[in-house]
Amino acid sequence: MKSRSTTFRLAAVVSAGVLALSACGGGEEENTDEGGSNGGDNSSESPAAEGDGTLTFGSLLPETGSLAFLGPPEFAGVDLAVQEINEAGGVLGQDVVHVRGDSGDADSGIAPAEVDSLLSANSDVIVGAASSGVSMTVIDQIMDAGAVMYSPANTSTDFDEGDYAEPDLYFRTAPSDILQGAVMANLLIEDGRSNVAILARQDAYGETLAEQVQTNLENAGSSVAATVFYGENAQSFDSQVEEIAAAGGDALLLIGFEETATIIPQLITAGAGPQDLPTYFVDGNTADYSADSDPSLPPGVLTGTKGTIPGADTAGEFQERLLAIDPELTSFAYAAESYDAVITSALAAIAAESDAGEAIADALVDVTKEGTKCTTFAECAELLASGEDIDYDGASGPIELGETGSPTAASIGIYEYDAENRNAPVDYIAGEI
Structure with a gap:
């Protein structure tokens, strides 16, 4: 159930060293130009x-x-x-x-x-x-x-x-990951997470979004216990899971895609699963993990896990x-x-x-x-x-395209998983970039 909608203005600065290629709810290999x-x-x-x-x-x-x-x-x-x-x-x-x-x-x-x-x-x-x-x-x-x-x-x-x-x-x-990174950091802080471990794909998407979240967390006075990357085509995640389990974080941000269903059971075995360490997803892995869609995760393992997906409320x-x-x-x-x-x-x-x-x-x-x-x-x-000159406000929000063709105002949905490993929206954050 959607609880409320919050609006804020984002004044984010991308650091000079940021890796500038990420991907929507699922990015791919970076082009090296x-x-x-x-x-x-x-x-x-x-x-x-x-x-x-x-x-x-x-x-x-x-x-x-x-x-x-x-x-x-x-x-x-x-x-x-x-x-x-x-x-x-x-x-x-x-x-x-x-x-x-x-x-x-x-x-x-x-x-x-x-x-x-x-x-x-x-x-x-x-x-x-x-x-x-x-x-x-x-x-x-x-x-x-x-x-x-x-x-x-x-x-x-x-x-x-x-x-x-x-x-x-x-x-x-x-919207660009500047907004999603800021919203995720804000969500972690609002939930009282002050020492976050980040496990992410080592590709353009994972690296960029991890850096955006870390920058926003640290700017707000929180810390990052560890940032651990795994290869985008990795077959094993043992060493990365062990590093996360040993990091001592009070929450885990997992930035991934379909491999999430393989990583979560390994985290559970290591004592760092969602029921041991509050876990957060992003648009690339905030998917349906119910028995109907993904039988690899037992019912209930994701209860309370939260994720972010760019986009406005599309209910009703x-x-x-x-x-x-x-x-x-x-x-x-x-x-x-x-x-x-x-x-x-x-x-x-x-x-x-x-x-x-x-x-x-x-x-x-x-x-x-x-x-x-x-x-x-x-x-x-x-x-x-x-x-007439028009200003179209659509199903996804106000849109408000800027000169570069990207929206200057957009929304990020916050989702939470139930006991059947299905997610539903609980909030929408509207921001300006």
Whole structure:
């Protein structure tokens, strides 16, 4: 049950030494270019995205790979937005079109070929990827083709730095890990944790988020008992678990992905499981670990464990609309962000009177701020048709895109696990970056 919603203004400073590439609720291997330039191997030449009168969305979201649990709600968000846009008359007099693609993960390396297919299908806007690491392998490929890349889940700080700090064709509806790191540190402090042990994947996602949390904890006068990293493809976690158990922390922050289900039993054996050491997750591993979804964890082992997931409250009527699209949904993570990426793109196309990617990009920021408030596609489209400047506030929150294409205001949900190892939201923290 949601208890309340809290708002604060975040005044965070990223230290000069911070590793700037992280990943949404599941990142992948870092592309080694410093400063965010030349994100990946983009030797594949794709057809240029040009307006043809039909706004086409390509989705590059995880059907397979380590983030596949995020795929269903993200696809549902896209499908719901496309349905509602077309029910309201479409864009530029035509129904919008959705073409699905699988982002996989960095290990599978399928994203560049999937992007080629999406661009060949005349995609003007590609919604994805979920993982910042995967996005970095295709960002230049997509932008060089003149299409908009619009992620519902990238949290890397790198997209606002280096070459990508300038306005371009990249946008996202998820806030950077600057906000999630601050919210997690604040949650730990509010819960009375003053000496936190951190166990994290040794990749861009884990290192960046661990550093953000540690910086915020130490700035508030708390300490970090130990920061222990494990290899992203590790098969054993024995030494890391032993180090955490011996660290003497009063809480554990575990920053991981699907390997969490393997690590938790080892922590329990070492006397550092969630019932011995209060445990906290992040968006990459705040998943459903109930017997129906993950029988590897006995019921009750996660009772009281908390986690953070970027995103606003999607309960109630919006959830019902999503379930009408996909009745099998058990998670709604990043569904609202996916929905809003499609809605704002469609509104930008109307404002620009063009479905071309570059025209949409030029209008995207403006439809999210400093205009007449509106909250549905139909309402906003009607205002645009009457010549109004609009400020769309969506299912994921106020959005308020900045010049770099990232939200300057967003929400982080705080979730807690019950005796069946299922999580539910207990709070939402709204912050400005």
